[in-house]
Amino acid sequence: MFTLSNLITSTSALIYKPNHQVKLAKMDATITTTADHHVATQSATTDHLSPPQPLSKNAQKKLLKQQRFEAKKAEKKAAMKEEKKRQGERKRKEWEEKLSNLSEEERLKTIETRKGMRRERMEQRNEERESKTLRLSEAKKSGQKVVLDLQFSELMAPNEIHSLVKQIMYCYSVNGRSVVPCHLWLTGYAGEIESQLQKMPGFDKWIIDKDTGPYINTFESQKENLVYLTADSENMLSELDLNKIYIIGGLVDRNRWKGITMKKAVDQGIQTAKLPIGNYLKMSGSQVLTVNQVIEILLKFLETKDWKESFFHVIPQRKRCETEEQVAQEEEGDEESEQGLKRQCIET
Numbered sequence: 298m299f300t301l302s303n304l305i306t307s308t309s310a311l312i313y314k315p316n317h318q319v320k321l322a323k324m325d326a327t328i329t330t331t332a333d334h335h336v337a338t339q340s341a342t343t344d345h346l347s348p349p350q351p352l353s354k355n356a357q358k359k360l361l362k363q364q365r366f367e368a369k370k371a372e373k374k375a376a377m378k379e380e381k382k383r384q385g386e387r388k389r390k391e392w393e394e395k396l397s398n399l400s401e402e403e404r405l406k407t408i409e410t411r412k413g414m415r416r417e418r419m420e421q422r423n424e425e426r427e428s429k430t431l432r433l434s435e436a437k438k439s440g441q442k443v444v445l446d447l448q449f450s451e452l453m454a455p456n457e458i459h460s461l462v463k464q465i466m467y468c469y470s471v472n473g474r475s476v477v478p479c480h481l482w483l484t485g486y487a488g489e490i491e492s493q494l495q496k497m498p499g500f501d502k503w504i505i506d507k508d509t510g511p512y513i514n515t516f517e518s519q520k521e522n523l524v525y526l527t528a529d530s531e532n533m534l535s536e537l538d539l540n541k542i543y544i545i546g547g548l549v550d551r552n553r554w555k556g557i558t559m560k561k562a563v564d565q566g567i568q569t570a571k572l573p574i575g576n577y578l579k580m581s582g583s584q585v586l587t588v589n590q591v592i593e594i595l596l597k598f599l600e601t602k603d604w605k606e607s608f609f610h611v612i613p614q615r616k617r618c619e620t621e622e623q624v625a626q627e628e629e630g631d632e633e634s635e636q637g638l639k640r641q642c643i644e645t
């Protein structure tokens with residue numbers, strides 16, 4: 298019988314194969330939509346096992362919704378860029394007008410004041426940059442190790458890889474702003490993900506560690522300290538242990554590859570744990586979070602030692618409902634709370 302487990306086993310075997318070895322022969326030549334691309338991508342990695350399955354109506358709806366969302370986002374971004382340009386022009390005109398109404402002496406004084414303010418802002422920015430460098434360097438020496446496992450690129454469509462690269466950039470930026478940053482590692486750093494990251498301005502100066510090989514080799518001597526974070530684990534994370542090395546799966550898959558990180562960790566004989574989301578929140582959907590959300594939660598927890606605060610800080614309100622206990626408390630004191638809760642549970 299064809300089971301999820303043997304699908305994962307077979308696909309795991311393909312994860313490490315270079316692109317040209319993945320059979321693409323059966324891919325439909327008329328691929329036009331992202332939905333088709335998903336089918337094609339899955340068939341590309343599993344076509345020797347089963348015929349490509351068309352996306353369910355629900356999945357198609359979700360995909361369409363996502364595409365509309367992306368299109369709106371791009372439109373909004375373009376409009377914002379335009380507005381910023383307009384604002385810049387307006388400010389420049391105002392400034393020139395202001396100067397033209399002043400005497401020569403006042404003009405020089407005004408220009409000098411503005412220069413001074415700019416200098417101050419630059420100094421402040423430099424100070425912030427230095428402090429960030431210092432904190433990240435400290436974290437690299439003695440901070441909590443968090444590994445992004447980048448060995449799944451063969452399982453992602455190009456847009457998903459692109460999205461993962463953006464998430465990694467976001468993780469680095471949040472880490473730099475954190476009160477207690479972590480020691481970030483990229484392992485399995487190779488191929489398309491590597492070349493996209495290399496193109497990012499400033500990437501070569503990132504204060505992180507990276508290894509082209511798998512984490513299991515990188516941390517060979519500390520295997521007992523490796524903990525794969527995965528929503529499919531039965532173990533609930535209670536604390537973060539500085540001696541442990543927490544691994545996050547570098548995957549953007551809308552959980553298409555359900556259970557793949559759990560399977561990998563079990564095969565390798567390393568520990569697993571899930572975030573204790575269920576103890577503090579009810580989610581309106583699945584508890585599988587994105588890479589950057591998981592990192593942000595860990596960082597907030599390093600700072601606050603408070604899971605609830607960390608989850609509430611990161612998980613968008615539309616994705617969470619409060620726990621029943623909290624709801625009951627609120628219902629006692631607030632007639633509108635039920636309505637409020639409903640509002641929170643609606644997926645937008």
Ligand SMILES: C[S@@+](CC[C@H](N)C(=O)[O-])C[C@H]1O[C@@H](n2cnc3c(N)ncnc32)[C@H](O)[C@@H]1O
Pocket residue numbers: 525526527528544545546547548549550551552553554555556557558559570571572574584585586587588591
């Ligand atoms: C988008 S998820 C990938 C889901 C993928 N299908 C899998 O099997 O892991 C990205 C990564 O974030 C981490 N993650 C997401 N939700 C989590 C949770 N509730 N608890 C622990 N780790 C989680 C896992 O390391 C996961 O691999």
